[in-house]
Amino acid sequence: AQSVSQHNHHVILSEAASLELGCNYSYGGTVNLFWYVQYPGQHLQLLLKYFSGDPLVKGIKGFEAEFIKSKFSFNLRKPSVQWSDTAEYFCAVMEEYKLIFGTGTRLQVFP
Amino acid sequence: SAVISQKPSRDICQRGTSLTIQCQVDSQVTMMFWYRQQPGQSLTLIATANQGSEATYESGFVIDKFPISRPNLTFSTLTVSNMSPEDSSIYLCSFGTTRDTQYFGPGTRLTVL
Numbered sequence: 001a002q003s004v005s006q007h008n009h010h011v012i013l014s015e016a017a018s019l020e021l022g023c024n025y026s027y028g029g030t031v032n033l034f035w036y037v038q039y040p041g042q043h044l045q046l047l048l049k050y051f052s053g054d055p056l057v058k059g060i061k062g063f064e065a066e067f068i069k070s071k072f073s074f075n076l077r078k079p080s081v082q083w084s085d086t087a088e089y090f091c092a093v094m095e096e097y098k099l100i101f102g103t104g105t106r107l108q109v110f111p
Numbered sequence: 112s113a114v115i116s117q118k119p120s121r122d123i124c125q126r127g128t129s130l131t132i133q134c135q136v137d138s139q140v141t142m143m144f145w146y147r148q149q150p151g152q153s154l155t156l157i158a159t160a161n162q163g164s165e166a167t168y169e170s171g172f173v174i175d176k177f178p179i180s181r182p183n184l185t186f187s188t189l190t191v192s193n194m195s196p197e198d199s200s201i202y203l204c205s206f207g208t209t210r211d212t213q214y215f216g217p218g219t220r221l222t223v224l
Binding site for chain 1: 142144146152153154155156159169203205207211212213214215216217218
């Protein structure tokens with residue numbers, strides 16, 4: 001079965017800093033990959049997803065992620081974070097329509 | 112897009128009791144799922160709620176502990192039975208309109224004393 005690793009458990013940044021959150025999945029083949037975000041007190045929301053095609057995927061709120069098949073990675077990036085990006089970020093892979101989540105990365109952005 | 116709601120949003124329960132969580136989607140959806148998010152941990156799939164048939168449970172989860180109903184294409188319930196403090200978690204339902212993407216409800220925060 002697939003597994004997902006998010007190596008950054010807690011990231012602290014100042015506003016305007018660049019962000020990259022790591023995500024690796026365990027084995028290849030055709031994969032559907034997702035990033036979800038959970039803002040404080042809010043429910044889980046889809047940030048972006050990759051199914052096929054252009055490996056650079058753009059999502060909401062200026063986020064993007066790059067699928068690198070050779071590295072089994074799907075890292076999330078944002079060139080300039082804002083205080084409102086403070087949230088928990090989850091990477092997930094779909095296996096037989098089931099979502100398998102990583103452990104999440106807590107991002108804190110300070111003004 | 113479809114809207115998904117859960118009731119209750121939170122509850123505090125006594126050990127040994129049971130709680131039923133309701134999940135309602137405002138349009139018909141094919142697939143509904145139940146997840147658990149334990150404190151400080153990620154989401155783990157409990158089961159897939161199948162309309163008109165028994166739920167499909169993941170390894171480590173059993174029907175006696177987490178009975179699920181799915182009477183129609185817009186509604187599902189999850190019961191947490193004979194609760195213990197270890198069941199304190201956020202329980203989330205989600206739905207998929209296709210095999211590819213899932214959307215999540217707001218969650219039910221359960222505390223068991």
